Amino acid sequence: MEVSENFLQTAIDGIRAYINIVDKDYRIIFVNDAITKKLQKPRQSIVGKKCHEQLWKKDGPCENCVTPKVFETGQPQQILSWDTNVDGEKRCIEHFVFPIPNKQGHVEYAVEIFMDVTEKKLMEKEREEQRLELGKRIRELRHAYEELKSLQNQLLQAEKMASIGLLASSLAHELDTPLATISGYCELLMEDVHDEKALGKIKTISDQIAKCQNTVRNLLVFSRKSDSEKKEYNINTLITTILALVEHRLKINKINIHRTFDNQLPPLFIEGNQIQQVILNLVNNSVDALPNGGDLFIKTRKNIEEKSVEIVFEDTGTGIPEEYHSRIFEPFFTTKEQGKGTGLGLSICKDIISAHNGSIRLDRNSDKGARFIISLPCK
Ligand SMILES: Nc1ncnc2c1ncn2[C@@H]1O[C@H](COP(=O)(O)OP(=O)(O)OP(=O)(O)O)[C@@H](O)[C@H]1O
Ligand SMILES: [Mg+2]
Known part of the structure; x- marks a missing residue:
């Protein structure tokens, strides 16, 4: 079939892409309808x-x-x-160029085809952004899931700890009475036995029982299983009662107690058991700091300015090295060898005293001993 120029022109004009043919000097020798329409010029003025x-x-x-x-x-x-096209718009153009060689094979003309793919590219870009956003959301979800899983584990761990705490406190309750009985019998035995060697052995038993009792009581306070409630107490009487329990142990450890009590003190509205536990913890610390015996001074006094009653504990023991000062009230901080201290004593004292709106501090410390001052509010 013979193909006329007119026939080809009509076919190419039907294509929506911009098509033109140029020579080596970029001179246009042919344009299709898409270009003339875009430029709004007749073909003759473009060619x-x-x-x-x-x-x-x-x-x-x-x-x-x-x-x-x-x-x-x-x-x-x-x-x-x-x-940027003739309308000043930024467009994405796909530019194809094909050679038209002459009979000798030299390229005399080139066909240029321009396709505006702006919308397609914008859609691709949008899709890419959506894909990235989706990826980000998936990562966030995965992260949230991991966090949830870790929280669930923590919760499980906390539940486990709570039930262990419950077990420990009920165990401590069970142990409290038999320990008190053993301790009482030890004291009775000490009165009956006069043999020095046997007395030494009973003393060891008594010391170890006292340690167990203290740990058990600390555990009870720590797990808040104490049943005491606030009442009015004379602090001097409270101290005397608790000292009576440890007097014997102090004596065999060659520790002399010196009491200086202010007899004019107002009554304190406190939880008796808990304050006794504080006193016991401080006395025990002094006993541990006095392995070769020494002096323990306990003083009570009124601080009129601060409307408080102060209890001063002072011993002639080893004292506390400066680097430990900031840590002694931390739970589980101890310098004692394993099995000798839980490190709960002072942290419990601080908890109890804070719950009474009071304060406890290390007041003086030297290698000649330590001095703690407790301050409790009074009317
Ligand atoms: N009077 C003191 N003299 C010297 N060091 C003391 C004295 N009181 C406390 N400390 C130091 O502070 C640390 C913490 O005391 P804390 O009573 O909290 O625990 P602990 O006595 O070691 O153990 P726990 O009281 O449970 O038996 C002790 O290990 C000790 O080093
Ligand atoms: Mg202690």
């Missing part, structure tokens, strides 16, 4: 002019133009670029 001037409103060839390469290599070329 014969430079491609960059007509299509891109530029004085010289476009920077990214691949047409010269087609003339150079004889190979088709393709490029995708964002360009």
Whole structure:
């Protein structure tokens, strides 16, 4: 079939992409309808002019133009670029260029096809952004899931700890009475036995029982299983009662107690058992700090300015090295060898005294001993 120029022109005009044919000097020798419509110019006024001037409103060839390469290599070329069109809009253009060789095989003309793929590219970009956003959301969800899992584990651990605490406190309750009985019998035995060797052994038993009793009581306070309630107490009487329990042990450890009590003290509204536990913990610490015996001074006094009653504990023991000062009230901080101290004593004292709106502090410390002052509010 014979194909006329008119026939080809009609076929190419039907294509929506912009098609033109240029020579080596970018001179347009053919344009399709899509270009004439876009430029709103008749075909005759475009043909014969430079491609960059007509299509891109530029004085010289476009920077990214691949047409010269087609003339150079004889190979088709393709490029995708964002360009500003005649309307001043930024568009994404796919640029295909094919060579048209003459009979000798030299490229005389090149067919340029421009396809505006802006919408497609924008959609791709949007899809890419959505994909990234989705990835981010999935990562966030995964992170939240991990966090939830770890929280669940912590909760499980906390539940376990709570039931262990419950077990420990009920065990401590069970042990309290038999320990008190053993301790009482030890004291009775000491009165009956006069043999020094046997007395030494009973003393060891008595010391160890006292330690067990203290640990058991600390555990009870720590797990808040104490049933005491606040009442009015004379602090001097409270101290005397608790000292009577340990007097014997202090004596065999060669520790002398010196009491200086203010007899004019107002009554304190306190939980008796708990304050006794504080006193016991402080006395025990002094006993541990006095392995070769020594003195323990306990003083009570009123601080009129601060409307408080102060209890001063002072011993002539080892004292506390400066580097430990900030840590002695921390739970489980101990310098004693394993099995000798839980490190709960002072932290419990602080808890109890704070619950009474009072304060406890290390007042003086030297290598000649330690002095703690407790302050409790009074009317
Ligand atoms: N009077 C004191 N003299 C010297 N050091 C003391 C004195 N009181 C406390 N400490 C130091 O403070 C640390 C913490 O005391 P805390 O009573 O809290 O625990 P602990 O006595 O070691 O153990 P626990 O009281 O449970 O038997 C002790 O290990 C000790 O080093
Ligand atoms: Mg202690």
